[in-house]
Amino acid sequence: MAGELRRLRIVVLVIGMFGVSCTRADDVVAISSKVLNGYARPKLPDGSPKPQTYAFGEGETIGGIRIDPTIDRMKFLDVARVAATALAKEGFYPTRSADDTDLLILVYWGTTRAEEEGGGRNNIDLIHQADQAQDAANLMLKDAGNAAEKKAALEMEAEANSQMIAGLAGRYAENVRQEALDMRNVAILGYDSWWLKSENQMSGGPLGYQRADLLSELEQDRYFVVLTALDYRLLATKRKSKILWEAHISIREHGNQFDRRLADMMAKAQPFFGKGSNGLQHLEMPAEGNVELGAVKSLGEVPAPAQPAK
Numbered sequence: 442m443a444g445e446l447r448r449l450r451i452v453v454l455v456i457g458m459f460g461v462s463c464t465r466a467d468d469v470v471a472i473s474s475k476v477l478n479g480y481a482r483p484k485l486p487d488g489s490p491k492p493q494t495y496a497f498g499e500g501e502t503i504g505g506i507r508i509d510p511t512i513d514r515m516k517f518l519d520v521a522r523v524a525a526t527a528l529a530k531e532g533f534y535p536t537r538s539a540d541d542t543d544l545l546i547l548v549y550w551g552t553t554r555a556e557e558e559g560g561g562r563n564n565i566d567l568i569h570q571a572d573q574a575q576d577a578a579n580l581m582l583k584d585a586g587n588a589a590e591k592k593a594a595l596e597m598e599a600e601a602n603s604q605m606i607a608g609l610a611g612r613y614a615e616n617v618r619q620e621a622l623d624m625r626n627v628a629i630l631g632y633d634s635w636w637l638k639s640e641n642q643m644s645g646g647p648l649g650y651q652r653a654d655l656l657s658e659l660e661q662d663r664y665f666v667v668l669t670a671l672d673y674r675l676l677a678t679k680r681k682s683k684i685l686w687e688a689h690i691s692i693r694e695h696g697n698q699f700d701r702r703l704a705d706m707m708a709k710a711q712p713f714f715g716k717g718s719n720g721l722q723h724l725e726m727p728a729e730g731n732v733e734l735g736a737v738k739s740l741g742e743v744p745a746p747a748q749p750a751k
Contacts, residue, residue: 473631503551567608574601631689
């Protein structure tokens with residue numbers, strides 16, 4: 442989407458009655474929100490937040506590496522309906538017309554992808570085997586009693602050295618790939634403040650343990666939703682993209698179902714919409730819930746913003 446201008450479908454939700462059914466609570470949701478480009482929530486004369494109107498825009502969907510019906514069957518409007526309930530509780534309401542719209546809220550959702558297992562173990566095994574072969578070759582060379590035995594030992598040593606180089610190269614490539622995947626997940630999940638805080642702490646000490654916790658979260662599959670609010674009028678009239686605020690919400694995939702946890706994720710993120718969260722926040726999840734909402738109508742199309750969500 443970056444670098445090009447295409448049409449973007451926007452919708453307005455008409456919210457009806459909803460109900461929630463609860464079962465259990467055993468997880469935490471990670472939330473990171475920030476305001477950008479000088480955005481400050483408008484105030485009413487009494488100092489309370491002024492209601493703002495919005496239309497939804499369909500952002501990118503990122504799938505996981507496994508089949509997961511609890512998120513694979515979810516469509517843009519399914520996610521938007523649930524987000525609309527939480528937004529309304531913070532004074533953000535669906536617009537009635539394109540001429541009376543303050544924000545365009547892009548909705549991104551999906552599953553971050555963890556590194557596939559297998560390759561790392563193979564290279565570690567290769568390095569271990571090469572190390573053993575080098576030791577054996579050195580011992581054989583030390584005990585060589587003639588030219589033939591010395592030649593065999595040198596050949597064994599050369600093969601072990603080649604095996605070690607291959608293993609180390611493979612391990613290095615894995616580390617580069619994992620670093621790139623971690624950085625991608627940092628951007629999607631909004632973990633940048635935590636990442637920067639513990640960047641040079643790999644082990645030992647409080648920050649080292651925080652770093653280990655961070656990597657543990659980044660290197661597991663996580664459900665996420667990102668809401669990115671843009672200045673609708675600026676986009677519609679001048680074709681310029683200006684992000685005003687964004688909210689990143691995520692929860693681990695293992696042990697959860699996206700369609701059943703989405704409402705709880707949004708409810709926890711609700712107080713941070715249009716505000717800064719002061720870094721990454723981890724909040725205990727409530728019991729699972731199901732939400733039913735009303736009908737949907739379309740506002741038409743506007744140009745897509747020039748940049749996707751971070």
